[in-house]
Amino acid sequence: MFAPIYLDHNATTPLDPAVLAAMMPWLEGQCGNASSRHEYGRRSRLAIDEARQRVAAAVNAHPTEVVFTSGGSESNNLFLKGAAGSLKPGVLAVSAVEHPCILKPAAQLARQGWTPRIVAVDPAGRVKTEDYAEAVAAKPRLISIMLANNETGTVQDIPVLASAARGCGAWFHTDAVQALGKLALDFRQFNAAGVHAMTLSAHKAYGPKGAAALVLDKRVELQPLIAGGGHERGLRSGTENVPAIVGFGIAAELAAQRAAELPERLLRLRQRLEQGLAALGATIFGVAAERLANTSYFAFRDIDGETLVGKLDREGFAVASGAACSSANPEPSHVLQAMGVAPEIGRGAVRVSLGAANSETEIDQFINALQVTVGRLQGLTAVAV
Amino acid sequence: MFAPIYLDHNATTPLDPAVLAAMMPWLEGQCGNASSRHEYGRRSRLAIDEARQRVAAAVNAHPTEVVFTSGGSESNNLFLKGAAGSLKPGVLAVSAVEHPCILKPAAQLARQGWTPRIVAVDPAGRVKTEDYAEAVAAKPRLISIMLANNETGTVQDIPVLASAARGCGAWFHTDAVQALGKLALDFRQFNAAGVHAMTLSAHKAYGPKGAAALVLDKRVELQPLIAGGGHERGLRSGTENVPAIVGFGIAAELAAQRAAELPERLLRLRQRLEQGLAALGATIFGVAAERLANTSYFAFRDIDGETLVGKLDREGFAVASGAACSSANPEPSHVLQAMGVAPEIGRGAVRVSLGAANSETEIDQFINALQVTVGRLQGLTAVAV
Numbered sequence: 001m002f003a004p005i006y007l008d009h010n011a012t013t014p015l016d017p018a019v020l021a022a023m024m025p026w027l028e029g030q031c032g033n034a035s036s037r038h039e040y041g042r043r044s045r046l047a048i049d050e051a052r053q054r055v056a057a058a059v060n061a062h063p064t065e066v067v068f069t070s071g072g073s074e075s076n077n078l079f080l081k082g083a084a085g086s087l088k089p090g091v092l093a094v095s096a097v098e099h100p101c102i103l104k105p106a107a108q109l110a111r112q113g114w115t116p117r118i119v120a121v122d123p124a125g126r127v128k129t130e131d132y133a134e135a136v137a138a139k140p141r142l143i144s145i146m147l148a149n150n151e152t153g154t155v156q157d158i159p160v161l162a163s164a165a166r167g168c169g170a171w172f173h174t175d176a177v178q179a180l181g182k183l184a185l186d187f188r189q190f191n192a193a194g195v196h197a198m199t200l201s202a203h204k205a206y207g208p209k210g211a212a213a214l215v216l217d218k219r220v221e222l223q224p225l226i227a228g229g230g231h232e233r234g235l236r237s238g239t240e241n242v243p244a245i246v247g248f249g250i251a252a253e254l255a256a257q258r259a260a261e262l263p264e265r266l267l268r269l270r271q272r273l274e275q276g277l278a279a280l281g282a283t284i285f286g287v288a289a290e291r292l293a294n295t296s297y298f299a300f301r302d303i304d305g306e307t308l309v310g311k312l313d314r315e316g317f318a319v320a321s322g323a324a325c326s327s328a329n330p331e332p333s334h335v336l337q338a339m340g341v342a343p344e345i346g347r348g349a350v351r352v353s354l355g356a357a358n359s360e361t362e363i364d365q366f367i368n369a370l371q372v373t374v375g376r377l378q379g380l381t382a383v384a385v
Numbered sequence: 386m387f388a389p390i391y392l393d394h395n396a397t398t399p400l401d402p403a404v405l406a407a408m409m410p411w412l413e414g415q416c417g418n419a420s421s422r423h424e425y426g427r428r429s430r431l432a433i434d435e436a437r438q439r440v441a442a443a444v445n446a447h448p449t450e451v452v453f454t455s456g457g458s459e460s461n462n463l464f465l466k467g468a469a470g471s472l473k474p475g476v477l478a479v480s481a482v483e484h485p486c487i488l489k490p491a492a493q494l495a496r497q498g499w500t501p502r503i504v505a506v507d508p509a510g511r512v513k514t515e516d517y518a519e520a521v522a523a524k525p526r527l528i529s530i531m532l533a534n535n536e537t538g539t540v541q542d543i544p545v546l547a548s549a550a551r552g553c554g555a556w557f558h559t560d561a562v563q564a565l566g567k568l569a570l571d572f573r574q575f576n577a578a579g580v581h582a583m584t585l586s587a588h589k590a591y592g593p594k595g596a597a598a599l600v601l602d603k604r605v606e607l608q609p610l611i612a613g614g615g616h617e618r619g620l621r622s623g624t625e626n627v628p629a630i631v632g633f634g635i636a637a638e639l640a641a642q643r644a645a646e647l648p649e650r651l652l653r654l655r656q657r658l659e660q661g662l663a664a665l666g667a668t669i670f671g672v673a674a675e676r677l678a679n680t681s682y683f684a685f686r687d688i689d690g691e692t693l694v695g696k697l698d699r700e701g702f703a704v705a706s707g708a709a710c711s712s713a714n715p716e717p718s719h720v721l722q723a724m725g726v727a728p729e730i731g732r733g734a735v736r737v738s739l740g741a742a743n744s745e746t747e748i749d750q751f752i753n754a755l756q757v758t759v760g761r762l763q764g765l766t767a768v769a770v
Binding site: 002003004006008011012014015020023027028029030031032033035036037038039040041070071072073074076077099100101102104105107108203208209210211223224225226227228229230237238239240241242243244306309310312313317318319320321 | 387388389391393396397399400405408412413414415416417418420421422423424425426455456457458459461462484485486487489490492493588593594595596608609610611612613614615622623624625626627628629691694695697698702703704705706
């Protein structure tokens, strides 16, 4: 079977074998409904409690602060709409580089009387201090700024941003989906700085699809998106996905361990990659900012990103153009637009996101393939390196 | 390991081995993000498309009418809140025996200007014709009546109810979560009668937790609960749970096959069970109505249901008291209250819900255990059978 080299870990990651091993008993055996008052139900409840402890420990939160959901998009929607549902409409501040699952709910809330305030970013993708200060001065009731961007990998200084908003009375949320396993996460420290909620997702960190969390300061009142049987302290009803939640617990634990060593190794791989990219004449986005160690986002002048991704796919390399989540709708990346990247450059954007299994050899193979492909696309028989 | 006999299939079912086998390649291998434009992404997209075709075929719907969600509770919330979000507030008619994931969203909508109209049921749990006619006369904009009740198994005549509402201009939804694999489902036929949406869930039909659907007439405009990357035609954003969706496809296919023979076999088992229950003096709920063949809901005078479930659990039988989904909140069943069952009887309610693997021997063992347990609880040394 054709098995391209996988360089798209910000889109999704393979299951860690230890995660799958932990899930298997819950897939193979009788897996009860965790609300049932019999042996199978109790076993499932205990497994969920244990997973909740693991996820909490991985990000230094209290287990009762962890609300399980089905995915990062759900967690982000739950925070924004759920908190908005408990407040009077007002200003809602989000950065211009948020994921669509923050920007779209913000647009939905605009139709319910809220006033979205889109905070500008600098050319490296960092929230602009002055514009953020102005947004805070507008007394927002809700603020959501992502910790690390899925496209560029740009990391925001969340404690500083949350601290700056302390006086304004807003609930401050951060989408940390891309950060789990790539940065050390400490919700207690975040919370002390003024962060009230944080989104995590299992499948971005070698865990299963279908499990995620909203880590939530219990002072924040939320209306559930999914109301019903009262699961997850009434914040998210529905039969718990026991196998996926168990897998998330193990994945979170591994992610916390991994955050201590993996980024350093991936950083070396990325340096090797970006030396190659620079030699080929690529523009690399966000280099002036702190970035996730695994992410490199770049473009070649006059080469369409979609086309390059397609050619590389046929050569055996799985990479992304723009954010995978919006690839169904091929528009120029809103992230690059917000960074002020010219459209003729932005249209060329290709993202490589490295993972635990990638090697130096794979990077070298990728650069070689890129050299040939870019050369062909630029109509040259050879490119000087 | 202590492995009680499982008689709680309306709470959740074990994975069919064929379902798990179909899921495994997506758990063990590199499972891409279905939005990614590379080999792994395309394979995932194809797997989802195929699963959508299987689910659609199983209920005689068109694949484009199938919206995948994370669970039945989400599908029900998506229909009610999503449709309400596209309409002016008005009357919303639901039966008194709906699952909490219909009743709670209805209560949330009441705070947004909607007027819930709770339709009464008769002593067997069937929607009362006169009261339904009055509700329809109130010109509801939304109607939701479940196909088969999770507690009693009572089946509503959905085509008749939908037909009766045709003139009123409402969107008509039915929660068919408990029906998949237990009744033959034909969305085309339902749709012709005036049903516009139907909820299905995989884990109630030997499929995985974490996958479900809202089957939806495309004339119904819905606001997404989870907005973002635009997945599922913009109705449900979030990275698709590929393994679970693949499993749902196979489970739905098996459910459609099973609906032709399993109910008959389970009906014979239930007759055996209910002969034993009657001999022990149990009251059996809903017997005057058409019921799901697998479900028996009963009570013994002066015996608390929770207590009986606990004793039976220790004897090695996994059964439910009231609905598992609300067992975290032990109140008398709202279903039995709506049926006019006296509280002193309703508090004794215990549900047995049979599944594909149950046998006559297990029924006989259960009745024997029940005889002993009930005898003890009634303070007798023996119960005449």
